[in-house]
Amino acid sequence: MKPWAEFNRLAAPVLEYAGIRKGFGAGRPVLDGFTLTVSGGETVALVGPSGCGKTTALKLANRLLDADAGGVRIFGLPAAEHDAIALRRRVGYVIQEGGLFPHWTVRENVEAVPRLLGWPEDRRRARAGELLAMMGLAPETFAGRRPAALSGGQRQRVGVARALAAGPPLVLMDEPFGALDPIARRAMQKEFVVWRARFEAAVLIVTHDLREAFLLADRVAVLEGGRVRQVGTREELTRAPADAFVREFVSEFGA
Amino acid sequence: MRELAAFLWQRRGEILALTGEHVLLVAAAAAIAVAAGVPLGVALARRPGLARPVLGFANAVQAIPSLALFGFLIPVPFIGGIGARTAIVALVVYSLLPILRNTHAGILGVDPAVVEAADGIGMTRGERLRLVELPLAFPVVLAGIRVAVVVGVGLATIAAAIGAGGLGVLIYRGVATVDHRLILAGALPAAALALAFDFGLGAIERRLGPQR
Numbered sequence: 001m002k003p004w005a006e007f008n009r010l011a012a013p014v015l016e017y018a019g020i021r022k023g024f025g026a027g028r029p030v031l032d033g034f035t036l037t038v039s040g041g042e043t044v045a046l047v048g049p050s051g052c053g054k055t056t057a058l059k060l061a062n063r064l065l066d067a068d069a070g071g072v073r074i075f076g077l078p079a080a081e082h083d084a085i086a087l088r089r090r091v092g093y094v095i096q097e098g099g100l101f102p103h104w105t106v107r108e109n110v111e112a113v114p115r116l117l118g119w120p121e122d123r124r125r126a127r128a129g130e131l132l133a134m135m136g137l138a139p140e141t142f143a144g145r146r147p148a149a150l151s152g153g154q155r156q157r158v159g160v161a162r163a164l165a166a167g168p169p170l171v172l173m174d175e176p177f178g179a180l181d182p183i184a185r186r187a188m189q190k191e192f193v194v195w196r197a198r199f200e201a202a203v204l205i206v207t208h209d210l211r212e213a214f215l216l217a218d219r220v221a222v223l224e225g226g227r228v229r230q231v232g233t234r235e236e237l238t239r240a241p242a243d244a245f246v247r248e249f250v251s252e253f254g255a
Numbered sequence: 256m257r258e259l260a261a262f263l264w265q266r267r268g269e270i271l272a273l274t275g276e277h278v279l280l281v282a283a284a285a286a287i288a289v290a291a292g293v294p295l296g297v298a299l300a301r302r303p304g305l306a307r308p309v310l311g312f313a314n315a316v317q318a319i320p321s322l323a324l325f326g327f328l329i330p331v332p333f334i335g336g337i338g339a340r341t342a343i344v345a346l347v348v349y350s351l352l353p354i355l356r357n358t359h360a361g362i363l364g365v366d367p368a369v370v371e372a373a374d375g376i377g378m379t380r381g382e383r384l385r386l387v388e389l390p391l392a393f394p395v396v397l398a399g400i401r402v403a404v405v406v407g408v409g410l411a412t413i414a415a416a417i418g419a420g421g422l423g424v425l426i427y428r429g430v431a432t433v434d435h436r437l438i439l440a441g442a443l444p445a446a447a448l449a450l451a452f453d454f455g456l457g458a459i460e461r462r463l464g465p466q467r
Contacts, residue, residue, distance in 0.1 A: 113376050116378065
């Protein structure tokens, strides 16, 4: 864990879920008793089988969804007290395949949130150039291209740059590398660790791939049956799994 | 053939004036149909429950024979009567469906991941519509406008029956006097007009295509 993460952990958490219940229509709720805390600057991965509610949990953090019961606190404030639009502009959001705007250039995509926030053009440009360079996409070459002219990995990098553009203290990533082929995926995972060290935002990353979770995150939360079974480092999860599900999950997917 | 060309040349002043009237009828109807159909299509895309009955109704209206519709409108107060106004109302009725249907389909056809990204980065509903959904739906909407305009050029010839002017005047006169040259003097420019609109709007559509 990075030193500032250790420091920030003593300060207010960035994101806290407490006893969340959330369902869609009749039947068993997707999340039931979901509790998790993400501290400033740390990377937490939420893993679990498909349909376990990972994405639902993520969307509660930028009010794309609201909980039925229980409390979500974001930046120390209950979710309901945040204006949803203002909150989403302060929380980076990366989805599978990037979800880039196909009619905008790479630069326009990266500048999207600063533009919504009304930053002056020179500041937006400078920021976009800086982020593209950090993502290994030379602005002279890539800034004017449209997403259709990029590879899957490049699109994903632009998606990350867009999420980071306004310097959010919290970034949410939903299967960010899920649409990539295994080779591109490995490369992106290695790069993630490098860029991760350059921004101080807390990151909550959803993945179904435990190996990826261990590689990218400081702590991994195993989600099953609508709640977190265990949160811990790779070592904690493999040495002392909290229950039979975690033991099996870790032994099946972990190296 | 040569005789026909000479006939058309001799009548060029009248043909040109009627072509102008014709374009005006179609353009006015298209403008009104776009102004009404696009917002309505967006509204229907937001309310799936409403889309089916409204599109069904618009479909049914489309099935009314055009000459009958022109006739029905004549006694209606304010929008009816003899002349261009009534014709424009009828043309709007026919133009509305393709524009409405394509706007509805175009908005719903935007990739859900892109819509989710727009919401996720904090666009308001208005920003999402203006910056993302409408630009991405635009080629589909334009295809609907193209259909409406091309159909409108043909339908507007019938408008002469209720005294709205346009190229139909020549066709009706030709039919009444059994003069093929006169019929062609109305029909040929109308066909050329339809092809020109189709080509022009098609070119715009193609230019906007590849960026998606």
